[in-house]
Amino acid sequence: MYDYSDKVVVITGAAGNLGSAVVHAFEAHGASLVLLDRKKGRLQDIFPAISGMDKHLLVDQVDMTSKDSVDDAISKAIAHHGQVDVLVNTVGGYRAGTPVHETPVETMEFLMDLNARTTFLSCQAAVPHMLKAGTGKIINVGARQGMKGLTKASVYAMSKSAVLRLTESLSAELKRGGINVNAVLPGTIDTPANRKAMPDADHSRWVTTQAISEVILFLASDSASAVHGALIPVFGTG
Numbered sequence: 001m002y003d004y005s006d007k008v009v010v011i012t013g014a015a016g017n018l019g020s021a022v023v024h025a026f027e028a029h030g031a032s033l034v035l036l037d038r039k040k041g042r043l044q045d046i047f048p049a050i051s052g053m054d055k056h057l058l059v060d061q062v063d064m065t066s067k068d069s070v071d072d073a074i075s076k077a078i079a080h081h082g083q084v085d086v087l088v089n090t091v092g093g094y095r096a097g098t099p100v101h102e103t104p105v106e107t108m109e110f111l112m113d114l115n116a117r118t119t120f121l122s123c124q125a126a127v128p129h130m131l132k133a134g135t136g137k138i139i140n141v142g143a144r145q146g147m148k149g150l151t152k153a154s155v156y157a158m159s160k161s162a163v164l165r166l167t168e169s170l171s172a173e174l175k176r177g178g179i180n181v182n183a184v185l186p187g188t189i190d191t192p193a194n195r196k197a198m199p200d201a202d203h204s205r206w207v208t209t210q211a212i213s214e215v216i217l218f219l220a221s222d223s224a225s226a227v228h229g230a231l232i233p234v235f236g237t238g
Helices: 017-028 042-046 067-081 105-133 154-177 192-196 208-220
Strands: 007-011 033-037 057-059 084-088 134-140 179-186 231-234
Touching: 007 017, 007 067, 007 105, 017 033, 017 042, 017 192, 017 208, 033 067, 042 057, 057 067, 067 105, 084 105, 105 134, 105 179, 134 154, 134 208, 154 179, 179 208, 208 231
Parallel strands: 007 033, 007 084, 033 057, 084 134, 134 179, 179 231
Antiparallel strands: none
16 A cells, blocks of 8 residues: 655646546545646646645646746745655657658657657756655656557657656666656557547557556555666556
8 A cells, every 4th residue: 555645746747548547546645746737727627626625736737848837837836845756747649650751740849849858848847856855756658669669650659769768867867866767658558539549449458547557656656666767568468
């Protein structure tokens, strides 16, 4: 049984399918939450039970691709709670379907920003506070496709591979400062959007957001204090 009652957990992309599952997982184990999202009012709509609680901070209209916006959000977390113990980066997205020579540059830039830049900026903003405290946990969300390029998914693979290399580099830099940096690598996640896109697939073989959340809970716990730079496959049976 995990106890996060003395921990402040920042979750990016908190309104997404995986993000919201991570929110519920940490809330169930007593954490004080700082939730980040880009749309005004969406967090309050999705999490009405916690939106009015001083224990939790909901920060909307955060542009995760903007250094100033991300820095401001983390500053608000520090001002409200005085600390950031855990950072979970769930913000991200997927586009694929064209070979490299037919993929618009705009698609490449969009995915590199959405998956890699957002993770870089949130880590960059949180790390100084963790270093000052001498402790911290960072869990990034990579993807199975970040491990190996596949046909017609080049830029998605690029962007998630960047997250994996960033995770390893941060771990090497920070592990002696008391900070654990690791990543989970989901396979196909069982979400409404994926079911709609692939109605004939065997959904029972996909990984659930709850299963991914359980791995994230472990990586954020004291039980994972010796785990640094791990890229943990969470594929389900697919």
